[in-house]
Amino acid sequence: MSSFLPALPTIVALVKIGLLVGGLMTAAAYLVLVERWMAAWVQDRKGPNRVGIPLTKVRLFGLGQPLADGLKIILKEDFTPKHVDKVLYTAAPLVILAASLAIFAAIPFGSSLPPIPALGLTGEEPLLVAPGLDVGVLWVFALSSIAVYGVLLGGWASNNKYGFLGGLRSSAQLVAYEIPLGLGLLGVVLAAGSLKLDTIMNAQADSGVWYAFAQPLGFIVFLVASFAEAARLPFDLPEAEQELVGGYHTEYSGIKLLLFLVAEFLHMVTAAFLIVIMFLGGWHLWGVTGSGPVETWVVALVRFAVLSAKILGVILFFMLVRWSWPRFRFDQLMNLAWKVMLPLGLANLVTVATIEEFRPQLVAALGDGMGRTVALVAPWVVFFVGWIAAGLLTPSGTDNTPILTHGPLDVEHELAET
C-alpha cells in the first residue's frame, strides 16, 4: 500500500474498531427497546413510549429509554456478595464480553469502500477489521467457544446453587449445539471454498444463488443451532426464571450484570450476522447491488444498507420467535441436538460434498443450465427426505411420561414385598 503515512493501516484498523464497537453498543441498546416494543405489540399493550428528552415534555416515542436504562444500571451499587470467589466473579463478565466483541474482528459489516486517494487509500478498503485473517469462520467459532467460559465461571464463582445449575446447563447446551453449528458452517465453507466470510458473500453474489436456497437443510440446522447458541427463547434454559431464578447471573448486579446482558445480546447480533452472511447472501440483492468490485460510494452505501436491513430482519425474527414458542425441557433440548440436528447436519454435509465433488462431471454430462438445476434440486430432495425421516423416526418431544427403571409389574412386586 503506497501511502504517505506509514501508520495508515493501523489508523484505518483503529477507526474500523471504533466504528464497530460504538455501532454495536448503540445498536444493542436500541435493539433492547425494539424488543420491548415487539413484546408490547405481541401482548397487545403500549410498551415503553414515555422517555424522551429529559426535563421537557417531548416524548419521541420513548427513544430516550435505552439511555435512561443504561444510566440507571451503570449507576447502581456494584454489590459483590460475600460468599463468592471474588477473582473469577469479576473476571467472568469481562471474559464473556471481550469474547463476544472480539468475534467481530472477522465479521464484515458491509462490502467495501471505494478507493480514497485523498487519504492515501489506493485500493478498495474492505469493511472488515481484520481483512488478512484467512480463517474467519474458525475465528468466530473459536471465540464463541471462549464465551462458554464466562457462563461457566460466572455460575461457579457465584457459589450459589441456582447460579451453578444455570451455568452447567448453559455450558452443556452451548457445547452440544456447537456441533450442529459447525456442521452447518462446514457445508457453506465447502461450497464457497474459503473460510473467509467476505469471500463467502462474494461467492453468493457472483452465482446469485444464496446458500439458503442451495443448502436448505444446512440453513435449518444452522438456524436452530444459532438460536441455541444465543440462548434465545425456545432454548433459554440457562435462565429459566421459574426454575433457576436468574441462571448463571443470579448473584450479579449493577454494571457486571449489564456486561452479561450486553454479551448475551451481542450473541444474538452475531448469530444474525452469520445467518445473513453465510446463508442469505450478505450484501447481495438481485438487481440492486450488483456483484463486482465496489467503484462508487453509492454502491458501497447500498450494499451496507442491504446487509443492515437483512440483519435487522433476522433480529426481528429472533424477537418474534421469542414471543411465539414455549421453552424446551432439558431432555428435549438434548434430544434435538444429538438425535435430530446432528444426523441432519451430517446428511447436509454429505450432500454438499457429493455435489461439489461431481459438479464438473454433472455440468459436462447435462450441459451448464441443466447441471446447475440438478445441483440445486438435489439438496431440496434431501431436505424433504430428511424432514420426513426426522418426523417419523426421532423421539417424540411431547412425551411427558417419566422413564421408569423398573416396569409397572416390578413396582407392584416391590410394594408387595415391603
Add this chain to the structure above:
Amino acid sequence: MIAIALPSIAPGTLLAAAVTSAAAGLYLMLPRGQGGRRERTARWLGGLLGAVALAGFIAAGRRLGSVGEEGVFLTVSLVAVVSAAATIASRSPVYAAIWFALALLGVAGVLLVLGAQFLGVATIVVYAGAILVMFLFVLMLAQPTGMAPYDRVSNEPLLSAVAGAVMLGVLSLSIGRLSSEPPACCAVPSRAAAVASPRVDDVDAPTTAGDPLVTDQVARLGGELFGRHLLAVEVAGVLLLVALIGSIAVVARAGDHSGELAPRRAAR
C-alpha cells in the same frame, strides 16, 4: 535492547543461569501444603526467581524485526509462560484449569504472530473450547469445593522442577542453534524483501516457509495435508472414529449394567 546492556555475558552462560533460576523458582512455587507465612514467602521468592529467569531467556533470545512485532510477541509469549507456571503452581483445580486456558490463548497468540493462523485458531477451538471445558465440567461436578488434599499439593516438586527447567534449556539451546544459522533451503526472507517482491497468487507456486504475508494459508495447508500427508490424515481420522465408537460402546454397556441391577434390587 537488553543484549546491548549486557554485552559481556555470553548467550550460553546467560541461558544456563536462566535455566537454573527457572528451576529454583519453579521448585519454590510448587504447592507444598505446609501453608502459613513460610510457604507464602517461598512462593514470592519463587515468583521473583521466575521473573529473573524470564528476563534471562528474553535477553538470550534473538530479536524480531520491528518494535511492534517484538512487543506483541513478548506480550503473548509472556502470557503463555506465566500462565503455564501458574497452572502447576495454583492450589485450586479450577484455577489451574483457568490458568491453563490462558496459557493456551497465549500459545495461540504466539502462533498468530508467527503467521500460523490456522494452527492458532485451531488450538483455541480444540483445546480451550472443547477439551478444557470438559475438564472444567468434571472438576466442578466432582469436587465443588476443590478441597481434596492430593489435588492441592505437588508430589515430586524437586524432580519435576529440575526436569522441566532442563527440558526448557535444552529446547531453547537447540532451537536457538538451529535458527541462528538457517539452512539455505528454508531461509525466511525479511519482511521488506517480501513486500518489495511482487506477490504470487498461484496456489501451486512454491513458497517460502513461514512467510507471514501468504494470504491463502488454509488452502496451502489443506493441499499439504491431503497431498503429502494423506495417509497420516486418514489414519488419524479412522483412529478418532474408533475412539468415538469405543466410548459409545462403554457408555452403552454401563447402561445395560444399571438395567441388570434394577431387577436385583427388586428381588431384594
